[in-house]
Amino acid sequence: MRQIILDTETTGLDPDQGDRVVELGCVEVVNRELTGNNLHLYFNPDRDSSPEALAVHGLTTEFLSRHNRFKDEAQRIAAYLEGAEIIIHNAAFDTKFLNAEFARAGMPTVNSIAGLITDTLAMARERFPGKRNNLDVLCERFDISNKHRILHGALLDAELLAEVWLAMTRGQFGLLIEEAGEQGTQKKTADRLALDTLILPVVRPSDPELLAHQEYLDALDKTAGKTCLWRELA
Structure with missing residues (x-):
């Protein structure tokens, strides 16, 4: 399955009070690799952002007024x-927020x-209970640079977030395990070898x-928060 790492910026905190999405950012991941097939859009919300939201994202009403409305891009999204x-x-x-925008577009x-x-x-709260788990903290915890943010x-x-998610889930994926069924084929059973007859360098x-x-x-x-199995068995 494709993974899409998604984030939005909005005019405020509550779509039920008329707040709207002003920016959508999506990063595609396939087989745990960033593909570069990303989606990034700004939207005209037909309203001002709250002072608090504007301080967070810095997207002015004047700048956003030059872009399409969400409903114009809804099918593409x-x-x-x-x-x-x-x-x-x-x-x-x-x-x-996305559901409110799609509803306005009749979707x-x-x-x-x-x-x-x-x-x-x-996921982070389950793994790090009782600790702060916002994006900045997780970047620091996994040694991901966010100085440009x-x-x-x-x-x-x-x-x-894509880098954080890859780091958080690294232990769930074996280093040498093939992804079963990705190409619609079954794995072949390996032939048995008589190891005592081999001369291995x-x-x-x-x-x-x-x-x-x-x-x-x-x-x-560091990622697992404990000693890895390799060292435990060594």
């Missing part, structure tokens, strides 16, 4: 999101359009290779 797993930090906030909810919605805030921006935040790692291995294990320990 739905086609891009269709069937994907959508990954959002604090998903309830963004999905409520189904984002929950119906997507194949699945995953909330990284809920002066104001919030939907695409920038989606790009940072022994390749000793160099000092730089050993150092790189230790650094990789350090990163695994």
